[in-house]
Amino acid sequence: MQFELTDTQKDIQKAAREFAEKEFDSDLALELEKEERFPKPIFEKACQLGFIGIDYPEQYGGQSFGLFENVLVIEEFTRKDSGIGISLSLADIGSSIILKHGDEGQKKKFLIPVTQGKAISTVALIDSSHKKNQDPIVTKDEAHPDGYVINRGKAWVIHGSLARTIVVLGESYDPTNPITLILERDWGGVNILGLKKMMGMRISSVHEMVFDHVKVPKDHVIQWDNGGANPLTTYRHVHRIKTSAQALGIAQGAFDHAVKHAKEREQFGRKICQFQGIQFMLAELYTLIEATRSLVYRAAYSYDVKSSDMETISSVARLFATDVAVRTTIDSIQIHGGVGLMKEYSIERMFRDAKTIQNLGETNLIQKALIAKSIIS
Amino acid sequence: MSIRLDEKQKNLIEKVRGIAQKIALRNREVDETMEFPWDIFKIFCENNILALPIPEEFKGGGEANLTCCLVLEEIARFSPGSSHMIAGHWLGFTPLKLFCNPSQKERYFPRFRSELAAFSLTEPAAGSDAGGIITEAKWEGENYNLNGTKIYCTQGHVANVITVFAKTNPDKGVKGLSAFIVEKEFPGFSVGKIEDQIGMRGTPAAELVLQDCHVPKENLLGKEGEGFNIAMQTLDRTRPKDAAISVGIAQGALDYTLNYAKTGFLMKEPLLKSQAVQFLLADMAITIEAARLLVYESATLIDEDRVSTKHSAMAKCFATDTAMRVTNQAIDILGTEGVSKEHPVEMFMRDAKLLQILEGTNQIQRLIISRSLLG
Numbered sequence: 001m002q003f004e005l006t007d008t009q010k011d012i013q014k015a016a017r018e019f020a021e022k023e024f025d026s027d028l029a030l031e032l033e034k035e036e037r038f039p040k041p042i043f044e045k046a047c048q049l050g051f052i053g054i055d056y057p058e059q060y061g062g063q064s065f066g067l068f069e070n071v072l073v074i075e076e077f078t079r080k081d082s083g084i085g086i087s088l089s090l091a092d093i094g095s096s097i098i099l100k101h102g103d104e105g106q107k108k109k110f111l112i113p114v115t116q117g118k119a120i121s122t123v124a125l126i127d128s129s130h131k132k133n134q135d136p137i138v139t140k141d142e143a144h145p146d147g148y149v150i151n152r153g154k155a156w157v158i159h160g161s162l163a164r165t166i167v168v169l170g171e172s173y174d175p176t177n178p179i180t181l182i183l184e185r186d187w188g189g190v191n192i193l194g195l196k197k198m199m200g201m202r203i204s205s206v207h208e209m210v211f212d213h214v215k216v217p218k219d220h221v222i223q224w225d226n227g228g229a230n231p232l233t234t235y236r237h238v239h240r241i242k243t244s245a246q247a248l249g250i251a252q253g254a255f256d257h258a259v260k261h262a263k264e265r266e267q268f269g270r271k272i273c274q275f276q277g278i279q280f281m282l283a284e285l286y287t288l289i290e291a292t293r294s295l296v297y298r299a300a301y302s303y304d305v306k307s308s309d310m311e312t313i314s315s316v317a318r319l320f321a322t323d324v325a326v327r328t329t330i331d332s333i334q335i336h337g338g339v340g341l342m343k344e345y346s347i348e349r350m351f352r353d354a355k356t357i358q359n360l361g362e363t364n365l366i367q368k369a370l371i372a373k374s375i376i377s
Numbered sequence: 378m379s380i381r382l383d384e385k386q387k388n389l390i391e392k393v394r395g396i397a398q399k400i401a402l403r404n405r406e407v408d409e410t411m412e413f414p415w416d417i418f419k420i421f422c423e424n425n426i427l428a429l430p431i432p433e434e435f436k437g438g439g440e441a442n443l444t445c446c447l448v449l450e451e452i453a454r455f456s457p458g459s460s461h462m463i464a465g466h467w468l469g470f471t472p473l474k475l476f477c478n479p480s481q482k483e484r485y486f487p488r489f490r491s492e493l494a495a496f497s498l499t500e501p502a503a504g505s506d507a508g509g510i511i512t513e514a515k516w517e518g519e520n521y522n523l524n525g526t527k528i529y530c531t532q533g534h535v536a537n538v539i540t541v542f543a544k545t546n547p548d549k550g551v552k553g554l555s556a557f558i559v560e561k562e563f564p565g566f567s568v569g570k571i572e573d574q575i576g577m578r579g580t581p582a583a584e585l586v587l588q589d590c591h592v593p594k595e596n597l598l599g600k601e602g603e604g605f606n607i608a609m610q611t612l613d614r615t616r617p618k619d620a621a622i623s624v625g626i627a628q629g630a631l632d633y634t635l636n637y638a639k640t641g642f643l644m645k646e647p648l649l650k651s652q653a654v655q656f657l658l659a660d661m662a663i664t665i666e667a668a669r670l671l672v673y674e675s676a677t678l679i680d681e682d683r684v685s686t687k688h689s690a691m692a693k694c695f696a697t698d699t700a701m702r703v704t705n706q707a708i709d710i711l712g713t714e715g716v717s718k719e720h721p722v723e724m725f726m727r728d729a730k731l732l733q734i735l736e737g738t739n740q741i742q743r744l745i746i747s748r749s750l751l752g
Binding site for chain 2: 156196197198199200266267268275277278326330333334337338340341342343344348351352355356358359360361363364365366368369
């Protein structure tokens with residue numbers, strides 16, 4: 001067992017850190033958040049430098065690294081700026097599914113444009129839990145035997161208004177013929193409704209997307225391989241790990257700010273880091289962040305080596321990391337005092353972003369239920 | 378100790394609840410726009426809510442601290458920011474209530490029924506440590522001349538009368554502090570930056586700039602050098618009020634969550650069937666009730682003339698921490714809906730965070746409590 005990054009991994013980490021330091025400006029982030037705008041120029045630069053798609057094989061425009069290296073990049077990005085970092089790390093969430101389950105043609109068609117900064121790929125998880133009638137969401141296209149039609153469906157979609165490639169996941173497909181569909185944004189029947197206004201994550205817009213009789217040709221159908229993990233499971237694992245990496249970066253960033261402030265701010269004739277009350281807060285946060293990093297790296301490693309504990313360890317990492325991010329950002333605001341409450345400092349935004357990713361999608365109540373299930377089953 | 382509200386208090390709470398429910402949506406609107414809600418202010422004036430602690434001889438409500446806390450709690454259940462507006466006003470009024478001479482009372486008390494008061498202690502270098510204040514008040518024969526910059530004055534940009542703390546003797550640390558009644562029309566007084574803050578956004582903190590601001594000697598509050606004592610006596614009496622807002626926020630979050638949980642789902646099961654959710658709700662209720670009793674106790678001690686610095690600090694620290702924990706748990710139960718702006722809970726949490734810091738961070742409260750334990 002080895003507990004050290006390889007030299008290549010250290011180089012990736014360093015490059016990601018330098019890129020974030022140079023490109024992620026906190027005034028710009030404030031503006032982006034106010035306007036709920038995605039930083040396209042930064043995304044394009046991140047693509048040019050190979051940070052986006054770092055885990056795709058070279059023939060699809062990537063660097064042939066794994067999710068582990070992707071996690072290192074995400075951590076450095078959100079450490080410097082939670083909002084910009086999250087928005088970049090969510091810019092290719094549809095890709096992991098295509099990467100793992102797509103065929104050669106699909107990989108070429110959908111992955112390469114992402115690495116070139118020309119496309120964003122996302123996921124639409126169709127919610128069928130509140131569906132009244134039992135009409136299937138997806139049926140065979142009568143006119144084209146190998147094609148399908150998405151009859152009606154609705155989903156909250158990250159980067160919904162920007163994404164060009166949308167991987168549609170849902171639970172009401174025909175169980176005897178499990179498939180996943182890839183849509184393109186400019187097709188007829190793919191429509192955007194409202195923007196979901198949230199506490200944080202406002203640089204990554206979440207839109208409500210509606211599908212109305214969308215015809216999907218054969219080459220956009222992902223056929224599940226028998227016995228292998230299904231695309232929904234892949235998405236859940238990858239999304240949990242990426243969320244935990246975002247959380248790790250946010251916690252580390254908020255901690256960096258807290259230490260800097262505690263070493264600079266003077267009250268009662270000394271630096272506030274001289275007070276044991278502050279010291280112990282910092283010591284506890286440091287401990288939690290170290291534990292988080294070990295867990296998040298372990299989960300990413302497990303994914304790359306296809307470990308059998310993937311299902312549980314991804315939940316554990318997601319649960320722990322997002323809780324630590326929320327706690328660290330709250331405590332960092334506390335150490336900052338009044339300035340920590342103000343928008344012009346990044347800490348309050350880091351807190352709102354941490355709280356938002358903690359509750360987006362599969363919440364920690366769900367993670368606990370899943371972990372418990374795996375313990376007692 | 379047991380708290381049993383009398384009929385008059387019950388009626389007041391009921392009336393206030395009606396108002397708070399009516400302004401709840403407007404409260405959320407100003408959280409977005411950051412505009413001071415004069416319409417809400419007007420409603421509070423018309424219903425004599427701002428005047429509740431003003432003595433009856435000045436046509437105020439003459440209400441005790443406990444009653445004032447009950448009112449703040451009830452309003453905060455629906456509209457935390459609006460409750461903060463009232464508490465900010467009462468924070469501004471408290472030093473005057475405690476230290477005004479008869480002529481100052483005549484001049485100012487009637488105004489506070491319809492004009493906002495504010496309290497301004499903090500400076501860039503003086504947050505937790507009031508000894509770091511550098512704003513100076515020089516005696517110039519007829520007037521005091523105030524120079525300096527104050528920050529984080531709650532709704533200082535809309536207040537008409539502000540208690541400003543400045544040094545009359547810069548060499549004497551906190552013993553050189555004095556308190557002044559400053560009116561916004563005084564020459565040399567201006568409002569600087571208005572903060573874009575995490576919560577309580579309709580009633581933001583403001584920077585106050587004092588540039589050769591001439592304050593007549595009749596506007597010295599108490600005696601020269603008495604400023605620190607005035608500030609501390611004030612905070613002993615206002616910390617339970619921040620605590621009361623916190624209890625209201627926490628209760629509001631619990632109420633909202635209970636209501637939402639009736640229709641929500643967790644992994645295809647009704648939310649309320651989940652024992653994890655049930656236990657979370659139980660924990661929320663336990664801490665809210667404990668915080669509430671601490672608030673009522675600390676407020677009652679003030680009303681019985683047994684004001685306890687320790688109890689006020691404990692109430693402030695515990696209740697604001699409770700509001701943070703409970704709103705955090707409420708969001709976790711609501712999940713994605715919890716962080717959505719369609720529901721008020723995320724605003725409640727942002728509002729709560731502010732209360733952990735203002736009027737003495739919770740670290741300062743712990744310092745006060747431990748000092749009183751160690752003697």
